[in-house]
Amino acid sequence: MKALTNFKNYISLYVRSFSLFWKSSRGSSSVLLFLVPIQALAPAVLIKIAQLMLDELLHGGVSGSLVIWWGIIFFISSVAIPINTSLQGILTDKLIAFVNMQLMQKSKSINGLNLFENADFYDNLQLVSSEASWRPVNLIVFGISMLRELITVISMMALLARYNFWIAIILLLAIIPQSLVSYHIQQDSFETMVTRSPDARKIQYYSEALLTNKDAKEVRLFGMFDFFINAYKSVYKGMHAKMKKVQMKQMWISLAFLAISVILSIASLIWMVTVIRRGQVSAGGFLIFVSTLTATSSSVYAFIENSSLLYDTLLYMQKYFDFMHVKEASDYSGKLPFPDEVQTITYEGVSFRYPGQRIDALKDVSFNVHGGERIAIVGENGSGKSTLVKLLMRFYDPQQGKITLNNMVITKLNISAYRKKLVQFFKTIQNFIYQLVSLLG
Numbered sequence: 103m104k105a106l107t108n109f110k111n112y113i114s115l116y117v118r119s120f121s122l123f124w125k126s127s128r129g130s131s132s133v134l135l136f137l138v139p140i141q142a143l144a145p146a147v148l149i150k151i152a153q154l155m156l157d158e159l160l161h162g163g164v165s166g167s168l169v170i171w172w173g174i175i176f177f178i179s180s181v182a183i184p185i186n187t188s189l190q191g192i193l194t195d196k197l198i199a200f201v202n203m204q205l206m207q208k209s210k211s212i213n214g215l216n217l218f219e220n221a222d223f224y225d226n227l228q229l230v231s232s233e234a235s236w237r238p239v240n241l242i243v244f245g246i247s248m249l250r251e252l253i254t255v256i257s258m259m260a261l262l263a264r265y266n267f268w269i270a271i272i273l274l275l276a277i278i279p280q281s282l283v284s285y286h287i288q289q290d291s292f293e294t295m296v297t298r299s300p301d302a303r304k305i306q307y308y309s310e311a312l313l314t315n316k317d318a319k320e321v322r323l324f325g326m327f328d329f330f331i332n333a334y335k336s337v338y339k340g341m342h343a344k345m346k347k348v349q350m351k352q353m354w355i356s357l358a359f360l361a362i363s364v365i366l367s368i369a370s371l372i373w374m375v376t377v378i379r380r381g382q383v384s385a386g387g388f389l390i391f392v393s394t395l396t397a398t399s400s401s402v403y404a405f406i407e408n409s410s411l412l413y414d415t416l417l418y419m420q421k422y423f424d425f426m427h428v429k430e431a432s433d434y435s436g437k438l439p440f441p442d443e444v445q446t447i448t449y450e451g452v453s454f455r456y457p458g459q460r461i462d463a464l465k466d467v468s469f470n471v472h473g474g475e476r477i478a479i480v481g482e483n484g485s486g487k488s489t490l491v492k493l494l495m496r497f498y499d500p501q502q503g504k505i506t507l508n509n510m511v512i513t514k515l516n517i518s519a520y521r522k523k524l525v526q527f528f529k530t531i532q533n534f535i536y537q538l539v540s541l542l543g
Protein backbone atom coordinates (compact mmCIF):
# COMPACT_ATOMS: atom_id res chain seq x y z
CA MET A 103 0.00 0.00 0.00
CA LYS A 104 2.80 2.34 0.96
CA ALA A 105 4.61 1.41 -2.23
CA LEU A 106 1.50 2.25 -4.20
CA THR A 107 0.99 5.66 -2.61
CA ASN A 108 4.69 6.26 -3.13
CA PHE A 109 4.28 5.34 -6.77
CA LYS A 110 1.25 7.62 -7.18
CA ASN A 111 3.16 10.36 -5.47
CA TYR A 112 6.10 9.76 -7.79
CA ILE A 113 3.95 10.11 -10.90
CA SER A 114 2.17 13.20 -9.64
CA LEU A 115 5.47 14.85 -8.68
CA TYR A 116 6.88 13.91 -12.07
CA VAL A 117 3.99 15.58 -13.86
CA ARG A 118 4.03 18.64 -11.61
CA SER A 119 7.78 19.03 -12.10
CA PHE A 120 7.43 18.71 -15.85
CA SER A 121 4.93 21.54 -15.83
CA LEU A 122 7.78 23.73 -14.55
CA PHE A 123 9.66 23.08 -17.82
CA TRP A 124 6.71 24.46 -19.65
CA LYS A 125 6.46 27.51 -17.40
CA SER A 126 10.15 28.30 -17.67
CA SER A 127 10.43 27.93 -21.46
CA ARG A 128 7.58 27.13 -23.81
CA GLY A 129 9.78 27.08 -26.92
CA SER A 130 12.43 24.59 -25.77
CA SER A 131 9.84 22.45 -23.99
CA SER A 132 7.64 22.03 -27.04
CA VAL A 133 10.53 21.15 -29.36
CA LEU A 134 11.75 18.61 -26.79
CA LEU A 135 8.28 17.19 -26.45
CA PHE A 136 8.32 16.55 -30.18
CA LEU A 137 11.91 15.24 -30.45
CA VAL A 138 12.01 12.92 -27.46
CA PRO A 139 9.41 10.42 -28.77
CA ILE A 140 11.10 10.41 -32.20
CA GLN A 141 14.43 9.59 -30.63
CA ALA A 142 12.83 7.00 -28.37
CA LEU A 143 10.89 5.17 -31.09
CA ALA A 144 13.72 5.13 -33.64
CA PRO A 145 15.52 1.98 -32.34
CA ALA A 146 12.38 -0.18 -32.59
CA VAL A 147 11.51 1.18 -36.03
CA LEU A 148 15.08 0.58 -37.27
CA ILE A 149 15.04 -3.01 -35.98
CA LYS A 150 11.70 -3.62 -37.68
CA ILE A 151 12.96 -2.25 -41.03
CA ALA A 152 16.13 -4.34 -40.74
CA GLN A 153 14.01 -7.42 -40.23
CA LEU A 154 11.91 -6.67 -43.31
CA MET A 155 15.10 -6.10 -45.32
CA LEU A 156 16.62 -9.37 -44.15
CA ASP A 157 13.48 -11.36 -44.95
CA GLU A 158 13.35 -9.76 -48.42
CA LEU A 159 17.05 -10.46 -48.92
CA LEU A 160 16.52 -14.15 -48.16
CA HIS A 161 13.72 -14.29 -50.74
CA GLY A 162 15.45 -12.39 -53.54
CA GLY A 163 16.32 -8.67 -53.48
CA VAL A 164 15.75 -5.73 -51.12
CA SER A 165 13.34 -3.03 -52.26
CA GLY A 166 14.81 0.48 -52.53
CA SER A 167 12.04 2.04 -50.47
CA LEU A 168 13.05 0.08 -47.34
CA VAL A 169 16.63 1.33 -47.68
CA ILE A 170 15.41 4.90 -48.10
CA TRP A 171 13.14 4.61 -45.05
CA TRP A 172 15.94 3.15 -42.99
CA GLY A 173 18.19 6.05 -44.06
CA ILE A 174 15.58 8.71 -43.28
CA ILE A 175 14.81 7.36 -39.82
CA PHE A 176 18.46 6.86 -39.02
CA PHE A 177 19.21 10.42 -40.13
CA ILE A 178 16.38 11.98 -38.09
CA SER A 179 17.21 10.02 -34.95
CA SER A 180 20.89 10.95 -35.21
CA VAL A 181 20.18 14.62 -35.80
CA ALA A 182 17.80 14.64 -32.83
CA ILE A 183 20.68 13.82 -30.42
CA PRO A 184 22.72 17.08 -30.63
CA ILE A 185 19.54 19.18 -30.91
CA ASN A 186 18.20 17.53 -27.77
CA THR A 187 21.44 18.10 -25.87
CA SER A 188 21.56 21.81 -26.73
CA LEU A 189 17.89 22.33 -25.96
CA GLN A 190 18.27 20.57 -22.62
CA GLY A 191 21.16 22.93 -21.83
CA ILE A 192 19.07 26.00 -22.66
CA LEU A 193 16.11 24.66 -20.71
CA THR A 194 18.32 23.87 -17.70
CA ASP A 195 19.54 27.47 -17.57
CA LYS A 196 16.03 28.83 -17.76
CA LEU A 197 14.68 26.36 -15.21
CA ILE A 198 17.39 27.20 -12.67
CA ALA A 199 16.59 30.91 -13.01
CA PHE A 200 12.85 30.20 -12.86
CA VAL A 201 13.08 28.06 -9.71
CA ASN A 202 15.32 30.58 -7.95
CA MET A 203 13.06 33.49 -8.87
CA GLN A 204 9.99 31.60 -7.68
CA LEU A 205 11.73 30.93 -4.36
CA MET A 206 12.61 34.60 -3.96
CA GLN A 207 9.08 35.71 -4.90
CA LYS A 208 7.68 33.28 -2.35
CA SER A 209 10.02 34.57 0.33
CA LYS A 210 8.83 38.08 -0.53
CA SER A 211 5.26 36.98 0.13
CA ILE A 212 6.04 35.64 3.62
CA ASN A 213 5.27 38.54 5.91
CA GLY A 214 5.89 37.15 9.38
CA LEU A 215 8.78 35.43 11.11
CA ASN A 216 6.78 32.60 12.67
CA LEU A 217 7.66 30.12 9.93
CA PHE A 218 11.35 30.82 10.25
CA GLU A 219 11.19 29.81 13.90
CA ASN A 220 10.00 26.34 12.88
CA ALA A 221 13.06 24.06 12.74
CA ASP A 222 11.57 21.70 10.10
CA PHE A 223 10.51 24.54 7.87
CA TYR A 224 13.88 26.20 8.23
CA ASP A 225 15.83 22.99 7.49
CA ASN A 226 13.72 22.40 4.40
CA LEU A 227 14.16 25.96 3.24
CA GLN A 228 17.92 25.69 3.62
CA LEU A 229 17.91 22.48 1.59
CA VAL A 230 15.61 23.90 -1.09
CA SER A 231 17.62 27.08 -1.55
CA SER A 232 21.09 25.54 -1.34
CA GLU A 233 20.27 22.89 -3.96
CA ALA A 234 18.24 25.12 -6.28
CA SER A 235 21.26 25.71 -8.50
CA TRP A 236 21.77 22.06 -9.48
CA ARG A 237 18.61 20.06 -8.81
CA PRO A 238 16.91 21.39 -11.98
CA VAL A 239 19.82 19.95 -14.00
CA ASN A 240 19.04 16.48 -12.65
CA LEU A 241 15.36 17.01 -13.15
CA ILE A 242 15.86 17.67 -16.85
CA VAL A 243 18.59 15.11 -17.56
CA PHE A 244 17.08 12.17 -15.63
CA GLY A 245 13.46 13.19 -16.23
CA ILE A 246 13.85 13.31 -19.99
CA SER A 247 16.06 10.21 -20.24
CA MET A 248 13.56 8.29 -18.16
CA LEU A 249 10.71 9.26 -20.46
CA ARG A 250 12.76 8.35 -23.52
CA GLU A 251 13.79 4.95 -22.13
CA LEU A 252 10.22 4.21 -21.13
CA ILE A 253 8.96 4.84 -24.67
CA THR A 254 11.80 2.71 -26.05
CA VAL A 255 11.02 -0.15 -23.64
CA ILE A 256 7.32 -0.09 -24.54
CA SER A 257 8.02 -0.07 -28.29
CA MET A 258 10.50 -2.96 -27.89
CA MET A 259 7.95 -4.90 -25.86
CA ALA A 260 5.45 -4.43 -28.67
CA LEU A 261 7.97 -5.99 -31.07
CA LEU A 262 8.74 -8.86 -28.69
CA ALA A 263 5.07 -9.56 -28.01
CA ARG A 264 4.60 -10.53 -31.64
CA TYR A 265 6.91 -13.50 -31.04
CA ASN A 266 6.06 -14.39 -27.52
CA PHE A 267 3.57 -12.42 -25.54
CA TRP A 268 4.66 -13.98 -22.24
CA ILE A 269 8.31 -13.07 -22.60
CA ALA A 270 7.28 -9.45 -23.05
CA ILE A 271 5.01 -9.62 -20.00
CA ILE A 272 7.64 -11.31 -17.81
CA LEU A 273 10.24 -8.71 -18.77
CA LEU A 274 7.74 -5.97 -18.01
CA LEU A 275 6.85 -7.52 -14.64
CA ALA A 276 10.52 -7.81 -13.76
CA ILE A 277 10.81 -4.03 -14.03
CA ILE A 278 8.23 -3.30 -11.35
CA PRO A 279 9.81 -4.83 -8.19
CA GLN A 280 13.19 -3.69 -9.39
CA SER A 281 11.98 -0.08 -9.72
CA LEU A 282 10.19 -0.14 -6.38
CA VAL A 283 13.25 -1.42 -4.55
CA SER A 284 15.47 1.15 -6.25
CA TYR A 285 13.08 3.97 -5.35
CA HIS A 286 12.97 2.77 -1.80
CA ILE A 287 16.75 2.79 -1.49
CA GLN A 288 16.97 6.17 -3.13
CA GLN A 289 14.47 7.49 -0.62
CA ASP A 290 16.59 6.02 2.18
CA SER A 291 19.65 7.84 0.97
CA PHE A 292 17.75 11.11 0.58
CA GLU A 293 16.28 10.81 4.06
CA THR A 294 19.73 10.06 5.47
CA MET A 295 20.93 13.19 3.78
CA VAL A 296 18.04 15.29 5.04
CA THR A 297 17.78 13.89 8.54
CA ARG A 298 21.44 14.44 8.85
CA SER A 299 20.79 18.06 8.09
CA PRO A 300 21.25 19.22 11.73
CA ASP A 301 24.57 17.34 11.53
CA ALA A 302 25.32 18.99 8.21
CA ARG A 303 24.65 22.35 9.82
CA LYS A 304 26.98 21.49 12.67
CA ILE A 305 29.91 20.57 10.46
CA GLN A 306 29.35 23.62 8.32
CA TYR A 307 29.48 25.72 11.46
CA TYR A 308 32.70 24.02 12.65
CA SER A 309 34.51 24.62 9.39
CA GLU A 310 33.21 28.16 9.04
CA ALA A 311 34.43 29.00 12.52
CA LEU A 312 37.98 28.23 11.41
CA LEU A 313 37.82 29.47 7.83
CA THR A 314 35.94 32.76 7.87
CA ASN A 315 36.81 36.14 9.27
CA LYS A 316 33.77 36.13 11.55
CA ASP A 317 35.34 34.20 14.41
CA ALA A 318 39.00 34.56 13.38
CA LYS A 319 39.95 36.59 16.46
CA GLU A 320 38.23 34.45 19.09
CA VAL A 321 39.41 31.17 17.60
CA ARG A 322 43.02 32.36 17.73
CA LEU A 323 42.74 33.99 21.10
CA PHE A 324 41.34 30.91 22.81
CA GLY A 325 43.23 28.29 20.74
CA MET A 326 40.04 26.62 19.53
CA PHE A 327 41.42 24.95 16.37
CA ASP A 328 41.77 21.39 17.64
CA PHE A 329 38.43 21.56 19.39
CA PHE A 330 36.60 22.40 16.13
CA ILE A 331 38.63 20.00 14.00
CA ASN A 332 37.87 17.10 16.36
CA ALA A 333 34.21 18.03 16.58
CA TYR A 334 34.09 18.06 12.77
CA LYS A 335 35.74 14.64 12.57
CA SER A 336 33.32 12.97 14.97
CA VAL A 337 30.15 14.32 13.31
CA TYR A 338 31.50 13.43 9.86
CA LYS A 339 32.22 9.84 10.94
CA GLY A 340 28.61 9.27 11.97
CA MET A 341 27.23 10.79 8.77
CA HIS A 342 29.58 8.85 6.55
CA ALA A 343 28.80 5.51 8.22
CA LYS A 344 25.07 5.99 7.49
CA MET A 345 25.63 6.93 3.85
CA LYS A 346 28.02 4.04 3.27
CA LYS A 347 25.48 1.54 4.56
CA VAL A 348 22.83 2.84 2.16
CA GLN A 349 25.23 2.77 -0.78
CA MET A 350 26.35 -0.82 -0.14
CA LYS A 351 22.74 -1.95 0.10
CA GLN A 352 22.04 -0.24 -3.21
CA MET A 353 24.91 -2.06 -4.90
CA TRP A 354 23.90 -5.55 -3.70
CA ILE A 355 20.29 -5.13 -4.68
CA SER A 356 21.22 -3.83 -8.14
CA LEU A 357 23.48 -6.85 -8.62
CA ALA A 358 20.73 -9.26 -7.59
CA PHE A 359 18.22 -7.75 -10.01
CA LEU A 360 20.75 -7.65 -12.80
CA ALA A 361 21.36 -11.38 -12.32
CA ILE A 362 17.61 -12.07 -12.53
CA SER A 363 17.19 -10.16 -15.76
CA VAL A 364 20.23 -11.83 -17.35
CA ILE A 365 18.79 -15.26 -16.45
CA LEU A 366 15.43 -14.24 -17.94
CA SER A 367 17.10 -13.10 -21.16
CA ILE A 368 19.11 -16.33 -21.50
CA ALA A 369 15.97 -18.42 -20.88
CA SER A 370 14.04 -16.57 -23.56
CA LEU A 371 16.92 -16.91 -26.02
CA ILE A 372 16.94 -20.69 -25.44
CA TRP A 373 13.20 -20.72 -26.07
CA MET A 374 13.71 -18.82 -29.34
CA VAL A 375 16.39 -21.25 -30.54
CA THR A 376 14.02 -24.21 -30.02
CA VAL A 377 11.28 -22.41 -31.92
CA ILE A 378 13.62 -21.76 -34.85
CA ARG A 379 14.68 -25.40 -34.85
CA ARG A 380 11.05 -26.32 -35.31
CA GLY A 381 11.05 -23.91 -38.25
CA GLN A 382 8.32 -21.68 -36.83
CA VAL A 383 10.29 -18.42 -37.08
CA SER A 384 12.31 -16.91 -39.93
CA ALA A 385 15.97 -15.85 -39.74
CA GLY A 386 14.74 -12.25 -39.89
CA GLY A 387 12.54 -13.07 -36.93
CA PHE A 388 15.52 -14.41 -35.01
CA LEU A 389 17.48 -11.21 -35.73
CA ILE A 390 14.67 -9.00 -34.53
CA PHE A 391 14.22 -11.13 -31.42
CA VAL A 392 17.88 -11.03 -30.39
CA SER A 393 18.32 -7.30 -31.08
CA THR A 394 15.08 -6.49 -29.30
CA LEU A 395 16.03 -8.56 -26.29
CA THR A 396 19.40 -6.86 -25.83
CA ALA A 397 17.98 -3.41 -26.59
CA THR A 398 15.13 -4.02 -24.12
CA SER A 399 17.36 -5.09 -21.27
CA SER A 400 19.72 -2.16 -21.72
CA SER A 401 16.74 0.24 -21.93
CA VAL A 402 15.11 -1.34 -18.88
CA TYR A 403 18.32 -0.93 -16.95
CA ALA A 404 18.72 2.69 -18.10
CA PHE A 405 15.07 3.37 -17.26
CA ILE A 406 15.41 2.04 -13.73
CA GLU A 407 18.67 3.85 -13.18
CA ASN A 408 17.35 7.16 -14.45
CA SER A 409 14.05 6.89 -12.65
CA SER A 410 15.66 6.02 -9.35
CA LEU A 411 18.17 8.85 -9.72
CA LEU A 412 15.22 11.07 -10.49
CA TYR A 413 13.42 9.91 -7.36
CA ASP A 414 15.91 11.78 -5.28
CA THR A 415 15.30 14.91 -7.29
CA LEU A 416 11.52 14.46 -7.08
CA LEU A 417 11.79 14.29 -3.29
CA TYR A 418 13.64 17.57 -3.55
CA MET A 419 10.85 18.91 -5.78
CA GLN A 420 8.35 17.84 -3.12
CA LYS A 421 10.16 20.09 -0.66
CA TYR A 422 10.21 22.86 -3.24
CA PHE A 423 6.45 22.59 -3.83
CA ASP A 424 5.81 22.39 -0.07
CA PHE A 425 7.69 25.65 0.35
CA MET A 426 5.89 27.27 -2.59
CA HIS A 427 2.53 26.38 -1.05
CA VAL A 428 3.30 27.09 2.57
CA LYS A 429 0.70 29.26 4.26
CA GLU A 430 1.20 31.56 7.17
CA ALA A 431 -0.97 31.22 10.24
CA SER A 432 -1.32 34.99 10.52
CA ASP A 433 -3.71 36.84 8.27
CA TYR A 434 -2.04 39.49 6.14
CA SER A 435 -4.98 40.20 3.90
CA GLY A 436 -5.92 43.52 5.58
CA LYS A 437 -6.84 46.16 3.00
CA LEU A 438 -7.26 49.45 4.91
CA PRO A 439 -4.85 52.25 3.97
CA PHE A 440 -2.53 53.79 6.54
CA PRO A 441 -4.22 56.84 8.16
CA ASP A 442 -2.90 60.31 7.34
CA GLU A 443 -2.18 61.01 10.94
CA VAL A 444 -1.32 58.69 13.82
CA GLN A 445 -3.42 59.70 16.82
CA THR A 446 -3.00 56.72 19.12
CA ILE A 447 -1.28 53.39 19.29
CA THR A 448 -2.75 51.11 21.93
CA TYR A 449 -1.70 47.73 23.32
CA GLU A 450 -4.68 46.08 25.00
CA GLY A 451 -3.97 43.05 27.19
CA VAL A 452 -1.31 41.81 24.76
CA SER A 453 0.25 38.41 25.52
CA PHE A 454 2.76 36.74 23.27
CA ARG A 455 4.85 33.59 23.37
CA TYR A 456 7.48 32.73 20.74
CA PRO A 457 6.85 29.48 18.86
CA GLY A 458 8.07 26.44 20.79
CA GLN A 459 8.74 28.41 23.98
CA ARG A 460 7.46 27.56 27.45
CA ILE A 461 7.04 31.05 28.82
CA ASP A 462 5.40 34.20 27.55
CA ALA A 463 7.71 36.94 26.29
CA LEU A 464 4.94 39.43 27.00
CA LYS A 465 2.05 38.93 29.41
CA ASP A 466 -1.04 41.08 29.50
CA VAL A 467 0.66 44.29 28.40
CA SER A 468 -1.49 47.41 28.02
CA PHE A 469 -0.45 50.97 27.26
CA ASN A 470 -1.29 53.91 25.10
CA VAL A 471 0.87 56.25 23.03
CA HIS A 472 -0.48 59.42 21.45
CA GLY A 473 0.74 61.07 18.28
CA GLY A 474 3.66 63.42 18.94
CA GLU A 475 4.23 61.90 22.36
CA ARG A 476 7.72 60.65 23.27
CA ILE A 477 8.03 57.51 25.33
CA ALA A 478 10.88 55.42 26.66
CA ILE A 479 10.65 51.68 26.99
CA VAL A 480 12.94 50.58 29.74
CA GLY A 481 13.50 47.10 31.10
CA GLU A 482 16.16 44.54 31.81
CA ASN A 483 17.58 42.19 29.16
CA GLY A 484 14.99 39.78 27.92
CA SER A 485 12.07 41.68 29.42
CA GLY A 486 10.38 41.99 26.03
CA LYS A 487 11.24 45.43 24.65
CA SER A 488 12.20 44.21 21.20
CA THR A 489 9.23 41.86 21.21
CA LEU A 490 6.90 44.83 21.65
CA VAL A 491 8.32 46.36 18.49
CA LYS A 492 8.24 43.06 16.58
CA LEU A 493 4.53 42.75 17.34
CA LEU A 494 3.95 46.31 16.26
CA MET A 495 5.76 45.57 12.98
CA ARG A 496 3.60 42.44 12.64
CA PHE A 497 6.53 40.04 12.42
CA TYR A 498 4.35 38.11 14.86
CA ASP A 499 0.76 38.52 16.04
CA PRO A 500 -0.13 38.32 19.75
CA GLN A 501 -1.92 35.19 20.94
CA GLN A 502 -4.09 37.31 23.20
CA GLY A 503 -5.14 40.94 23.21
CA LYS A 504 -4.77 43.38 20.35
CA ILE A 505 -2.76 46.29 19.08
CA THR A 506 -4.70 49.16 17.58
CA LEU A 507 -3.76 52.27 15.63
CA ASN A 508 -6.35 55.07 15.80
CA ASN A 509 -8.68 52.40 17.20
CA MET A 510 -8.26 50.14 14.17
CA VAL A 511 -6.81 46.70 14.88
CA ILE A 512 -3.51 46.76 12.99
CA THR A 513 -4.28 43.44 11.25
CA LYS A 514 -6.95 45.27 9.22
CA LEU A 515 -4.35 47.55 7.59
CA ASN A 516 -2.57 46.85 4.35
CA ILE A 517 0.68 45.27 5.51
CA SER A 518 3.18 46.73 3.05
CA ALA A 519 1.94 50.33 3.38
CA TYR A 520 1.78 49.86 7.14
CA ARG A 521 5.36 48.68 7.41
CA LYS A 522 6.69 51.37 5.11
CA LYS A 523 5.22 54.08 7.36
CA LEU A 524 6.14 52.42 10.64
CA VAL A 525 9.73 51.80 9.67
CA GLN A 526 10.55 55.40 10.63
CA PHE A 527 8.95 54.90 14.00
CA PHE A 528 10.77 51.59 14.43
CA LYS A 529 14.14 53.19 13.65
CA THR A 530 13.52 55.91 16.18
CA ILE A 531 12.74 53.35 18.88
CA GLN A 532 15.77 51.24 18.03
CA ASN A 533 18.04 54.30 17.96
CA PHE A 534 16.64 55.39 21.24
CA ILE A 535 17.29 51.99 22.81
CA TYR A 536 20.80 51.84 21.40
CA GLN A 537 21.53 55.35 22.66
CA LEU A 538 20.23 54.39 26.06
CA VAL A 539 22.26 51.18 26.13
CA SER A 540 25.45 53.00 25.16
CA LEU A 541 24.78 55.70 27.75
CA LEU A 542 24.29 53.09 30.45
CA GLY A 543 27.38 51.21 29.24
Ligand SMILES: Nc1ncnc2c1ncn2[C@@H]1O[C@H](COP(=O)(O)OP(=O)(O)OP(=O)(O)O)[C@@H](O)[C@H]1O
Pocket residue numbers: 219456457459463481482483484485486487488489490
Ligand atom coordinates in the same frame (compact mmCIF):
# COMPACT_ATOMS: atom_id res chain seq x y z
N1 LIG B 1 13.00 34.52 18.23
C1 LIG B 1 12.83 34.17 19.50
N2 LIG B 1 12.49 32.90 19.82
C2 LIG B 1 12.31 32.52 21.08
N3 LIG B 1 12.45 33.34 22.12
C3 LIG B 1 12.78 34.61 21.89
C4 LIG B 1 13.01 35.09 20.56
N4 LIG B 1 13.34 36.41 20.62
C5 LIG B 1 13.31 36.72 21.93
N5 LIG B 1 12.99 35.68 22.69
C6 LIG B 1 12.82 35.65 24.15
O1 LIG B 1 11.76 36.51 24.50
C7 LIG B 1 12.05 37.26 25.65
C8 LIG B 1 11.97 38.76 25.35
O2 LIG B 1 13.01 39.06 24.43
P1 LIG B 1 13.26 40.51 23.85
O3 LIG B 1 14.28 40.39 22.80
O4 LIG B 1 11.97 41.14 23.47
O5 LIG B 1 13.83 41.25 25.10
P2 LIG B 1 14.51 42.69 25.18
O6 LIG B 1 13.83 43.39 26.29
O7 LIG B 1 14.49 43.34 23.86
O8 LIG B 1 15.97 42.28 25.60
P3 LIG B 1 17.35 43.09 25.31
O9 LIG B 1 17.40 44.17 26.33
O10 LIG B 1 18.39 42.05 25.54
O11 LIG B 1 17.29 43.59 23.91
C9 LIG B 1 13.44 36.82 26.11
O12 LIG B 1 13.26 35.82 27.08
C10 LIG B 1 14.03 36.20 24.86
O13 LIG B 1 14.92 35.17 25.20
Ligand SMILES: [Mg+2]
Pocket residue numbers: 487488489
Ligand atom coordinates in the same frame (compact mmCIF):
# COMPACT_ATOMS: atom_id res chain seq x y z
MG1 LIG C 1 16.02 43.97 22.53
